[in-house]
Amino acid sequence: MPKLYWEDFHPGAVAVYGPRKVTREEIVAFAAEFDPQPMHLDEAAARATPLGGLGASGWHSCCLLMRMIADGFVLNSSSMGAPGIEEVRWLKPLRPDTNIRVRVTVLETRPSQTRPEMGLTKFRYELLDETGNCLTTMVSTAMLGRREPGERA
Amino acid sequence: MPKLYWEDFHPGAVAVYGPRKVTREEIVAFAAEFDPQPMHLDEAAARATPLGGLGASGWHSCCLLMRMIADGFVLNSSSMGAPGIEEVRWLKPLRPDTNIRVRVTVLETRPSQTRPEMGLTKFRYELLDETGNCLTTMVSTAMLGRREPGERA
Numbered sequence: 600m601p602k603l604y605w606e607d608f609h610p611g612a613v614a615v616y617g618p619r620k621v622t623r624e625e626i627v628a629f630a631a632e633f634d635p636q637p638m639h640l641d642e643a644a645a646r647a648t649p650l651g652g653l654g655a656s657g658w659h660s661c662c663l664l665m666r667m668i669a670d671g672f673v674l675n676s677s678s679m680g681a682p683g684i685e686e687v688r689w690l691k692p693l694r695p696d697t698n699i700r701v702r703v704t705v706l707e708t709r710p711s712q713t714r715p716e717m718g719l720t721k722f723r724y725e726l727l728d729e730t731g732n733c734l735t736t737m738v739s740t741a742m743l744g745r746r747e748p749g750e751r752a
Numbered sequence: 753m754p755k756l757y758w759e760d761f762h763p764g765a766v767a768v769y770g771p772r773k774v775t776r777e778e779i780v781a782f783a784a785e786f787d788p789q790p791m792h793l794d795e796a797a798a799r800a801t802p803l804g805g806l807g808a809s810g811w812h813s814c815c816l817l818m819r820m821i822a823d824g825f826v827l828n829s830s831s832m833g834a835p836g837i838e839e840v841r842w843l844k845p846l847r848p849d850t851n852i853r854v855r856v857t858v859l860e861t862r863p864s865q866t867r868p869e870m871g872l873t874k875f876r877y878e879l880l881d882e883t884g885n886c887l888t889t890m891v892s893t894a895m896l897g898r899r900e901p902g903e904r905a
Contacts, residue, residue, distance in 0.1 A: 634819065
């Protein structure tokens with residue numbers, strides 16, 4: 600697949616990456632390391648929480664999403680990273696043994712005002728379960744290298 | 753320490769938790785699992801990237817921040833989770849062997865309009881290195897159980 604540059608991302612474009620299955624053991628191991636709240640560690644304890652049963656840490660969902668987009672397109676792009684995250688919404692729990700995918704939509708794209716070799720592309724990411732329910736949404740702007748550097752602003 | 757409820761968080765209050773040291777091995781292991789971009793995996797490859805040398809995945813910074821606040825106060829609170837994240841800014845790279853802390857500021861607090869047993873508290877989190885530089889900021893609203901349920905709105 601040819602390497603992707605800033606010029607290759609057009610507003611409205613949609614792609615889906617994955618799938619990935621997340622196991623109970625992965626959910627518990629991640630939580631034990633980074634987010635050891637009972638709702639992410641133990642089925643019985645989780646039933647008494649707002650999750651109503653064992654669910655992954657929201658951070659685990661974000662990290663799985665990151666891995667799927669890395670394999671999906673980021674590692675094959677001129678990505679220069681991201682300055683941050685504009686929004687994350689944890690809409691539904693991610694349960695053990697769910698097959699997840701990520702749907703990526705290009706929201707906006709613009710050249711950098713200060714760096715002619717770089718462009719900025721805002722993406723919406725949706726973490727989906729096998730029946731298409733959206734579990735988590737994320738909006739973030741990526742810094743991408745340009746195939747053809749622009750004029751300095 | 754007595755358990756913390758929604759009523760115990762007052763706007764303007766500040767606390768610092770940690771420290772935690774993050775090693776090169778942890779940075780590389782996290783990246784290999786969740787964010788396998790060269791700038792998080794290999795020192796030589798990282799020098800040619802905007803990070804200018806090996807730095808942790810931004811998601812790793814978020815996860816380390818989560819663990820420090822979990823140990824710092826969340827696990828000793830009536831936390832009911834969070835609906836999402838309002839903003840993350842990755843300001844400076846997190847380098848190997850940095851001793852990090854997290855400074856927590858209460859920004860706003862309000863009762864839930866629909867659930868008398870719950871309140872909402874917006875926090876700003878700042879991930880700091882040993883000299884006080886801020887590496888990452890995060891804003892998120894937590895759902896917290898109330899010590900004394902309020903009137904239904």
